[in-house]
Amino acid sequence: MTTFKMGRRALIAATAATFAFGAPAFADGHKILDEIHFIIPGGAGGGWDGTARGTGEALTESGLVGTASYENMSGGGGGVAIGYMIENAESLEGALMVNSTPIVIRSLTGVFPHNFRDLTLVSGTIGDYAAIVVGKDSPLNNMEDLLAAYDADPSGTPFGGGSVPGGMDHLVAAMVMEASGRDALGVNYIPYDAGGTAMAALLSGEIAALSTGFSEAVDLSNAGEVKIIGVTASERVDAAPDAMTMMEQGIDTTFVNWRGFFGAPGMSEEKLTQYQSAITAMYDTPEWETVRARNGWVNIHNSGDEFRSFLEEQETVIGDLMKKLGFL
Amino acid sequence: MLEGILIGLQTALSLQNLLVVIGGCLIGTFIGMLPGLGPMSIIAIMIPVAITMGDPSAALILLAGVYYGAIFGGSTSSILLNAPGVAGTVASSFDGYPMARQGKAGKALTIAAIASFAGGTIGAILLMIFAPMLSTVALLFHSPEYFALMVVGLSAIAAFAGPGQVSKALLMTTLGLIMATVGEGALFNLPRFTGGIMDLQSGFGFITLAMAMFALPEAVFLILKPKNLGDDGGEIKDLRITRAEARAITPVIGRQSIQGFFIGVLPGAGATIASFLGYAVERNIAPKHEQDEFGKGSIKGLAAPESANNAACTGSFVPLLTLGIPGSGTTAILLGALIALNVTPGPRLMIDDPQIFWAVIMSMFIGNLVLLILNLPLIPYIAKLLAIPRNFLIPFILFFTLMGAYIGQNNATELLMLVGFGICGIALKFANYPLPPLLIGFILGGMMEDNFSRSMQLYGGVSFILERPMTLGLLIIAAGLIIVPVLRTRLAR
Numbered sequence: 159m160t161t162f163k164m165g166r167r168a169l170i171a172a173t174a175a176t177f178a179f180g181a182p183a184f185a186d187g188h189k190i191l192d193e194i195h196f197i198i199p200g201g202a203g204g205g206w207d208g209t210a211r212g213t214g215e216a217l218t219e220s221g222l223v224g225t226a227s228y229e230n231m232s233g234g235g236g237g238v239a240i241g242y243m244i245e246n247a248e249s250l251e252g253a254l255m256v257n258s259t260p261i262v263i264r265s266l267t268g269v270f271p272h273n274f275r276d277l278t279l280v281s282g283t284i285g286d287y288a289a290i291v292v293g294k295d296s297p298l299n300n301m302e303d304l305l306a307a308y309d310a311d312p313s314g315t316p317f318g319g320g321s322v323p324g325g326m327d328h329l330v331a332a333m334v335m336e337a338s339g340r341d342a343l344g345v346n347y348i349p350y351d352a353g354g355t356a357m358a359a360l361l362s363g364e365i366a367a368l369s370t371g372f373s374e375a376v377d378l379s380n381a382g383e384v385k386i387i388g389v390t391a392s393e394r395v396d397a398a399p400d401a402m403t404m405m406e407q408g409i410d411t412t413f414v415n416w417r418g419f420f421g422a423p424g425m426s427e428e429k430l431t432q433y434q435s436a437i438t439a440m441y442d443t444p445e446w447e448t449v450r451a452r453n454g455w456v457n458i459h460n461s462g463d464e465f466r467s468f469l470e471e472q473e474t475v476i477g478d479l480m481k482k483l484g485f486l
Numbered sequence: 487m488l489e490g491i492l493i494g495l496q497t498a499l500s501l502q503n504l505l506v507v508i509g510g511c512l513i514g515t516f517i518g519m520l521p522g523l524g525p526m527s528i529i530a531i532m533i534p535v536a537i538t539m540g541d542p543s544a545a546l547i548l549l550a551g552v553y554y555g556a557i558f559g560g561s562t563s564s565i566l567l568n569a570p571g572v573a574g575t576v577a578s579s580f581d582g583y584p585m586a587r588q589g590k591a592g593k594a595l596t597i598a599a600i601a602s603f604a605g606g607t608i609g610a611i612l613l614m615i616f617a618p619m620l621s622t623v624a625l626l627f628h629s630p631e632y633f634a635l636m637v638v639g640l641s642a643i644a645a646f647a648g649p650g651q652v653s654k655a656l657l658m659t660t661l662g663l664i665m666a667t668v669g670e671g672a673l674f675n676l677p678r679f680t681g682g683i684m685d686l687q688s689g690f691g692f693i694t695l696a697m698a699m700f701a702l703p704e705a706v707f708l709i710l711k712p713k714n715l716g717d718d719g720g721e722i723k724d725l726r727i728t729r730a731e732a733r734a735i736t737p738v739i740g741r742q743s744i745q746g747f748f749i750g751v752l753p754g755a756g757a758t759i760a761s762f763l764g765y766a767v768e769r770n771i772a773p774k775h776e777q778d779e780f781g782k783g784s785i786k787g788l789a790a791p792e793s794a795n796n797a798a799c800t801g802s803f804v805p806l807l808t809l810g811i812p813g814s815g816t817t818a819i820l821l822g823a824l825i826a827l828n829v830t831p832g833p834r835l836m837i838d839d840p841q842i843f844w845a846v847i848m849s850m851f852i853g854n855l856v857l858l859i860l861n862l863p864l865i866p867y868i869a870k871l872l873a874i875p876r877n878f879l880i881p882f883i884l885f886f887t888l889m890g891a892y893i894g895q896n897n898a899t900e901l902l903m904l905v906g907f908g909i910c911g912i913a914l915k916f917a918n919y920p921l922p923p924l925l926i927g928f929i930l931g932g933m934m935e936d937n938f939s940r941s942m943q944l945y946g947g948v949s950f951i952l953e954r955p956m957t958l959g960l961l962i963i964a965a966g967l968i969i970v971p972v973l974r975t976r977l978a979r
Contacts, residue, residue: 202530208822211534233897234687235670241684269670269677269687316944322670348940354812354821358753361809362625364944377825378810381832452537452826 190436192224197255199239209417210256212449220443237270250422258417278425279465282418285458287372287391288330301388301407316346318365320353324485331369337411373454494844507551514555521571521890525556526816542827547849554853569701574757574795577765581787591869596725598792605793606854608743609800621808629940630950634960636934641964642766655923662927685899694891698907701887703915735789746794750801753813757795764794
């Protein structure tokens with residue numbers, strides 16, 4: 159009996175200890191904030207989770223912020239956390255929610271009853287470009303080859319991706335096809351439940367091309383498993399200098415899947431400035447560089463009003479495309 | 487290869503790494519016992535610790551230790567409390583829990599430990615020998631084959647139904663399939679059947695449903711049952727397995743370790759399918775009189791899913807290490823950790839970083855051995871849990887159940903759903919409807935639908951059934967799985 163009880167207690171303590179991990183308290187001269195509470199709209203281990211925990215790590219270890227705590231709140235594909243931020247706005251001045259491009263897409267479709275304007279825009283911090291990728295044995299070597307194959311047999315040239323139809327990977331494929339003068343509606347888009355299974359489908363030859371995140375493809379490309387035939391950056395990316403951009407190939411389109419932070423609505427100007435200056439100061443710290451390099455993130459910093467105009471522009475582009483595709 | 491094994495052993499057997507693997511296994515086992523914290527969450531929690539260790543081999547050995555520990559610990563709650571925390575251990579509760587109810591908890595945990603050890607070890611041997619070859623085999627499976635594989639898994643449901651329960655089992659399967667349609671599937675960007683409720687947008691939670699259908703009804707049955715769980719015979723702590731029993735489970739473990747490993751190699755199939763199919767296959771090939779014991783505490787019925795799920799977890803390292811593709815949520819997180827450690831998994835891993843590749847494989851052997859050695863002496867104490875008087879045990883199970891449903895999501899609505907479904911589960915159990923088929927239908931339904939509609943889209947209809955020989959073959963096996971038991975019962979009459 160006693161043995162068991164002790165075990166139980168130790169176990170709960172161990173669980174608590176592991177959860178509290180990653181929040182060491184350092185403090186020196188340039189501390190801007192005492193604490194930040196990160197709200198993560200998805201489970202442990204996802205992209206949002208990594209972004210929040212990585213940012214928190216850099217902020218605390220560099221001494222810009224005293225302590226960071228994290229709360230995973232999944233549900234509704236992120237919608238539950240947004241609702242929570244809005245409903246409990248008064249008590250959440252100390253909290254930042256991480257989010258990314260899907261907040262724009264899902265607000266447009268009405269899956270989320272709210273949109274980014276209902277929150278306080280703190281800043282966009284990092285991003286990832288999108289890429290069109292083919293298998294290493296594929297006869298296609300660039301976008302021109304892919305477009306030719308598509309023109310010859312549109313439904314026999316399936317594009318895969320790790321998101322639902324009307325989700326980000328589909329929209330990128332459609333955006334690229336539209337910019338090349340094709341009809342985005344003709345794309346035979348095959349959805350997979352995750353980027354990993356979509357990549358497996360590409361390597362197995364089930365799909366002709368894959369629309370995915372650049373960072374998800376870059377390691378496999380360097381290993382010679384896949385060929386990146388087009389990147390949606392405006393210039394070539396250092397991590398894969400051989401991968402051509404869409405612009406270079408005459409396809410006038412760029413796309414960034416951003417990640418950033420939002421506060422509860424009605425946040426005080428003073429608090430907002432503190433958050434923004436802590437994040438701005440973070441980019442110059444070696445601690446951030448370590449976290450950034452470890453995760454392969456690209457610094458794409460948009461603060462406050464810049465963040466707003468960036469989101470509005472993205473909303474217009476995506477909204478137009480979704481109307482065209484019949485999702486709105 | 488010998489050279490590689492030696493390098494790997496040298497790395498894995500250093501004092502530091504041995505401590506790391508022991509620590510990882512212990513943490514994994516204990517946290518893994520909590521439903522709601524599957525291997526995926528535990529690994530995600532441990533990643534910052536692993537990365538600060540700096541040395542990629544040590545970090546991977548830690549994470550691998552946590553992974554095996556978590557799988558191992560996961561079956562404990564399945565067996566003792568009928569509360570499977572991850573889909574891969576659902577099948578372990580089918581016979582493990584009845585054994586525990588019969589007062590054979592110690593024996594059940596021992597069989598689970600040995601079957602897991604064997605599954606993990608045989609899996610690691612197969613991984614060592616076949617990994618490079620298998621990477622191409624994994625890619626032979628396209629969406630139509632995955633669809634057919636899910637159909638095989640579903641058709642095996644007849645194996646989970648007791649005598650005279652076949653129609654009830656089918657009804658429950660259908661209910662599970664219907665429940666799987668709630669929420670946003672991978673193929674629709676709009677919510678289905680959510681009634682506008684935000685919390686249903688991602689569908690029903692697996693853990694909530696598992697707790698509501700398995701653990702809660704059992705807790706209520708314990709209240710109604712007049713005696714304590716551990717009262718029968720006092721052999722609860724007894725770990726001994728007779729020679730006849732050992733002889734009975736050895737071939738089961740051998741077969742299921744191999745079958746489980748190969749299913750685990752397929753990206754997206756994984757431990758869940760491996761354990762269901764393992765259970766179904768063993769039931770179908772068992773002699774008639776033993777077949778009736780399945781579901782009532784058959785040692786074969788416990789050994790089969792336990793060895794299959796561990797072997798499948800090892801198998802899932804094949805696409806990860808050789809192709810750099812994560813075949814499951816857990817391996818996706820491991821891939822992230824590998825990249826953070828500047829290790830690029832893929833065909834070049836064995837050439838560029840052989841010491842890492844081999845250290846991971848060697849750590850699998852050591853981790854499995856450590857788990858067995860650590861856990862066998864603990865089993866009497868863990869099994870004694872059931873000797874706790876009912877008035878303490880039942881609140882504890884209820885607490886455990888509620889915590890499991892809450893902890894993964896941090897969403898209180900899950901608790902409401904748990905109670906609601908729990909009431910349905912209790913009603914169904916009183917009406918003598920088998921609940922496992924419901925959960926299997928729910929787990930497989932989503933994957934089956936996704937793969938089916940993908941196949942339809944790729945082939946412009948159902949022509950893939952005839953065009954792809956492997957799909958046809960699997961579907962024929964599925965038909966056989968349904969027809970053979972029916973014929974057998976007819977012939978027996």
